[in-house]
Amino acid sequence: MNTHPADLLDLAISRTGSPICVGLDPVLDQLPEACRSARADVDAIEFFSRGVLDAVAPFAPAVKVQSACFERFGSRGFASMERTIAHARSLGMVVVLDAKRGDIGISASHYAASAAAMGAHFVTVSGYLGPSGVAPFLDAGLGAFVLVRTSNPDSDRVQSLRLADGRSVAEMMADLVAELGAARPGSSGLSAVGAVVGATKSTDGLALRARMPNQIFLIPGYGAQGGKAEDIARLRRPDGRGVLVTASRSVIYPQPIQGESWGVAVAQAARKLAAEIQTIVEQ
């Protein structure tokens, strides 16, 4: 069985038809009333998370689990995250643990072991510490999405700066990602080392794609944060692959549908996103 993370994701995308990833960022005061009533904090988060997963699994090949939202509740939240990830896997979803860890050596190995034990396929990681901050995740059989060009406005303060050799800091990080990724190709042609590249930063994206031809881009910022169809089009590979568009609020907190449960509204939002993104990558 091929367990290369990029191949697993590629296969899952083929199966559902659209490279979308639902960002599971559950925040208590934004949950539907039906989830909160008669349930205490972390129980409500978990009930909601399971419901979202059930609703989106037919349309989304992947889920991005925001570790912070669960860690917020300490060890009880961490236990809830473990069960949530297990549920996502039972639905056949590829799991990206959005933990943005960035340590080295044995500490990074511990984070990798923790993520692998939970059942994650990919982890988001920081590359600021150099290659030894990323390699331990790969050695554990996980894929990594390295933070290259993040969607928040003030990331420019670091990532847009020019090096003396003409590259931006983000492009330097992209070269590091491509180098680390070259040793980890899947049979799909995509590497186990991917990159986080925000849809809102797609003007930098063409150069980043040229530097990372075999990387999957995990792309936040579409929709609610302002990223548009043309931004995604810029970031995909010529063959339409190599992107995983992640959306959170627009899917998990949709407009209610009159007479329908919140889960139906979530499913509809995921279906709509999947159709939009499929059109973009196939055009």
Next chain:
Amino acid sequence: MNTHPADLLDLAISRTGSPICVGLDPVLDQLPEACRSARADVDAIEFFSRGVLDAVAPFAPAVKVQSACFERFGSRGFASMERTIAHARSLGMVVVLDAKRGDIGISASHYAASAAAMGAHFVTVSGYLGPSGVAPFLDAGLGAFVLVRTSNPDSDRVQSLRLADGRSVAEMMADLVAELGAARPGSSGLSAVGAVVGATKSTDGLALRARMPNQIFLIPGYGAQGGKAEDIARLRRPDGRGVLVTASRSVIYPQPIQGESWGVAVAQAARKLAAEIQTIVEQ
């Protein structure tokens, strides 16, 4: 009561006499046999951690808790970390949660809330995402040690690169730290925003100190990793303050002392480190 994190740390250093921090990085197969016998994985880790804290508290004002070592055991490990940090606080120690988180906005706020709920005073964080990756920790009343110049050899691949304006990437990060820190001064004159600067990178340290005069440097790499007394001397402020030298293996896994328990050996190692560092910063 003054609860500014830099002031708390400064006071704790005055009380114990030396700016050292014990790195609590417990790894199962390195624990003394006395800790492992008759205890399962995470129970052994916790038993050891409590013993280390009890042993070092008279000599070390601070402990750096490596989150990865606990997360390695999932939610049970996380619960053990919560109890370990509570124990460190009960001993009057300042707690640095070495979590190296690096997210933004509400996710960063969640990490901050999690750390604060556990009782941490400081958190290690990545600045690659820009100011919005650091500010939420400060808003939660925590101090932050931002990764600026880490002690691992291959950090040069990122942090030593030159920008077009002549600064290194690490110096750029230092300027960001100083800027963020300027708004968070304690009555000690030290800022709530500190920096991780490895002892093994002290040749870069003079320039970093010039850019960050009011920052506490959390300094790994002394001893086992090769950092020497002159490295620490280079990184301190002219008044001898502004450094927190962290050591893990040399303190928590010391040479056994014939006829004494492992806890006595740990206490002796902490006492020795404290004396060494006190001499360096006071010279």
